[in-house]
Amino acid sequence: MSNESVIRKNRRTLILLALIFSAPFIASYALYFWNVRPQPVNYGDLIEVRQLKGTGLNDTDQTIFRMRDLRGKWVLMSIDAGACDEQCRKKLYYMRQVRTYQNAEMDRIERLWLIDDEQKPSPEVLSNYAGMHVILAKNSELLKEVPANGSQHDHIYLIDPIGNLMMRFPKDPDPGKMAKDIKRLLKVSQLEHAMGTDMKH
Numbered sequence: 358m359s360n361e362s363v364i365r366k367n368r369r370t371l372i373l374l375a376l377i378f379s380a381p382f383i384a385s386y387a388l389y390f391w392n393v394r395p396q397p398v399n400y401g402d403l404i405e406v407r408q409l410k411g412t413g414l415n416d417t418d419q420t421i422f423r424m425r426d427l428r429g430k431w432v433l434m435s436i437d438a439g440a441c442d443e444q445c446r447k448k449l450y451y452m453r454q455v456r457t458y459q460n461a462e463m464d465r466i467e468r469l470w471l472i473d474d475e476q477k478p479s480p481e482v483l484s485n486y487a488g489m490h491v492i493l494a495k496n497s498e499l500l501k502e503v504p505a506n507g508s509q510h511d512h513i514y515l516i517d518p519i520g521n522l523m524m525r526f527p528k529d530p531d532p533g534k535m536a537k538d539i540k541r542l543l544k545v546s547q548l549e550h551a552m553g554t555d556m557k558h
Contacts, residue, residue, distance in 0.1 A: 398541075400534035401515060401524040404504055408520050411498025416477060416491040424499070424520045427467050427490070431542065432516035434469040436500065436509040439476030439493075444529075448513050449486050451532045458536040462543050469516075473500055473509070515539070518546065 413422040433452040437445040449470065456466045468489040472478065475495055483491065494500055503509055503522065513535070515524035526535055 399524070400531070400538050401526045404523065404525050406521045406523050407502050409499050409502060409516070409522055411494075411501070413471065413492035413494035413497050413499055416472070416483075416493055422490070422492045424516070427469065427516075428520055429518050430467045431465055431518060431539065431546075432467045432469050433539075434471065434514040434516055434522075436471045436473055436494075436503060436512075436514075438474045438510070439472045439478050441478055441482050444510070446482065446485075447529075449482070449489070451530060451535065452489070452513060453486055454532055455536045455539055458532075459540060459543060462540075465543060466539065471497075471499060515542075517542075 409424050411423075414420070415422050433455065435445070435448045435452060437448070441449070449468075452468045456463050456468060459466060468486070470478075470486075470489055470491050471494040472492065473495055475493075477493070478491060492499075500509070503514065504525070505512055506525075507528075511528040513526045513530060514522060515526070515538075517523050524538070
């Protein structure tokens, strides 16, 4: 093969490699300028990550509650009045069902109800949602950093295992889609934990 042929072949190879490496950038710019936006995978709204600070009072035994008490668990959280109207009960029901849907992984999830007034919930409500952490939190800093579209009562929130508020589900949510979000997060966090353990060894 002549030197000229070798040069042409090398040039074609370089051009091909340049096209391969630049393809993702070209595609991203094209999608941007053509206003093509991929659909988000998650159903819930990802919100600015923040740690919830402050204390509340456990309704069951009148002990002090802090978010660190649930560290290591994913937490589904609702904020509502102690009277708990129909919408409130619906949220508590969805939280229970979404947790149950996770089957063998359900123990990695806790449910938290922050009561933002002075009224205590009825024994009927408490018996229907046994195992949930019911916290009297009126005027607590726990409530101050929780963002809402409208009212905090409209949403179910998700807190990660290190205590960060990171997702908010819409008013009148689809529990099936909520459950899929949670299942995906449980799977990803389990993989991250396994990889971190392997690296230590």
